[in-house]
Amino acid sequence: MSKITRPLRSALYIPGSKPRALDKARSLPCDAIIFDLEDAVSPDEKSAARATLAGALGEGGYGARLKVIRINALDTEWGKDDAQAARDMDADAILLPKVGSPADLEALAEIVGDRPLWAMMETPGAMLNAPAIAAHRSLQAMVMGTNDLAKDLQTRFRADRLPLMTGLGLCVLAAKAHGCAIVDGVYNAFKDDEGLRAECDQGRDMGFDGKTLIHPAQLEVANAAFSPTEEEADLARRQIAAYEEVIASGQSVAVVDGKIVENLHVATARETLAKLEAIAALSAE
Numbered sequence: 001m002s003k004i005t006r007p008l009r010s011a012l013y014i015p016g017s018k019p020r021a022l023d024k025a026r027s028l029p030c031d032a033i034i035f036d037l038e039d040a041v042s043p044d045e046k047s048a049a050r051a052t053l054a055g056a057l058g059e060g061g062y063g064a065r066l067k068v069i070r071i072n073a074l075d076t077e078w079g080k081d082d083a084q085a086a087r088d089m090d091a092d093a094i095l096l097p098k099v100g101s102p103a104d105l106e107a108l109a110e111i112v113g114d115r116p117l118w119a120m121m122e123t124p125g126a127m128l129n130a131p132a133i134a135a136h137r138s139l140q141a142m143v144m145g146t147n148d149l150a151k152d153l154q155t156r157f158r159a160d161r162l163p164l165m166t167g168l169g170l171c172v173l174a175a176k177a178h179g180c181a182i183v184d185g186v187y188n189a190f191k192d193d194e195g196l197r198a199e200c201d202q203g204r205d206m207g208f209d210g211k212t213l214i215h216p217a218q219l220e221v222a223n224a225a226f227s228p229t230e231e232e233a234d235l236a237r238r239q240i241a242a243y244e245e246v247i248a249s250g251q252s253v254a255v256v257d258g259k260i261v262e263n264l265h266v267a268t269a270r271e272t273l274a275k276l277e278a279i280a281a282l283s284a285e
């Protein structure tokens with residue numbers, strides 16, 4: 001069971017320094033907003049961005065969207081001030097970049113208390129320490145930082161992300177083992193819908209809950225890719241019905257479309273329908 005039960009199909013980064021984008025986000029169809037104080041904000045704008053973000057969150061208006069603040073790492077000149085400021089802002093979680101071990105999360109927890117934490121998974125060390133990071137008591141979600149990971153691994157870009165697969169897989173395993181949500185990395189070419197769709201589909205197939213995004217134009221593709229399809233919903237309903245029928249007749253295995261359906265498949269089918277309901281509830285707000 002995941003520590004976050006609401007949909008996380010789309011998590012849009014918004015530079016904390018851009019009032020227009022901060023305002024626009026109040027009407028965008030994203031499941032989560034990552035208010036960024038790190039890479040999307042230049043060094044000379046860092047402290048002004050902190051104040052701008054505090055103002056925007058104080059004003060509110062972000063509705064049911066999950067609000068996450070990405071601070072700078074604690075070993076930077078801005079990290080501690082960011083953490084103290086974020087502690088007092090109206091947000092659902094604080095996202096720490098460049099997490100290397102649970103000690104990094106512990107250092108943040110010392111400043112922000114029991115606020116829920118998210119971790120950027122974006123270094124080779126983080127991939128190797130993923131299970132220990134996922135086990136931290138305050139951690140609710142992992143976010144892949146595929147740009148930083150590719151940089152540290154000195155990989156070349158490949159559409160199939162083969163060089164990143166080991167890291168992505170390790171983080172998915174660690175997150176699932178500890179009930180954390182996990183959101184895939186960004187797709188930099190924000191005008192390339194086909195490339196984005198392919199990467200979202202790959203992430204969905206791997207078990208990611210959703211995708212981090214850098215531009216509003218990417219929302220529709222990600223929301224669709226991480227929503228159950230009509231065919232999946234129809235199959236789920238038929239599996240549940242067929243299984244209930246065989247159980248009533250004293251058996252334990254049904255067959256639907258030539259494939260066996262056991263209690264574990266029914267659990268997945270129920271999750272599919274629950275996810276659809278959660279998405280519908282979000283859209284209705």
Ligand SMILES: CC(C)(COP(=O)(O)OP(=O)(O)OC[C@H]1O[C@@H](n2cnc3c(N)ncnc32)[C@H](O)[C@@H]1OP(=O)(O)O)[C@@H](O)C(=O)NCCC(=O)NCCSC(=O)C[C@H](O)C(=O)O
Binds near residue numbers: 021216
């Ligand atoms: C990529 C951008 C710099 C493009 O900006 P811009 O040229 O302004 O785009 P548009 O003119 O097409 O914008 C149209 C309108 O949409 C608003 N907008 C744009 N981006 C966003 C956004 N992210 N959230 C909300 N609203 C947004 C504009 O304000 C326009 O609005 P309006 O004028 O009212 O029509 C820009 O999109 C951008 O800065 N994106 C975010 C970049 C970012 O956050 N980067 C850091 C996160 S990624 C990362 O760090 C990766 C990770 O750590 C890793 O290691 O992989």
Ligand SMILES: [Mg+2]
Binds near residue numbers: 039120122
């Ligand atoms: Mg990064």
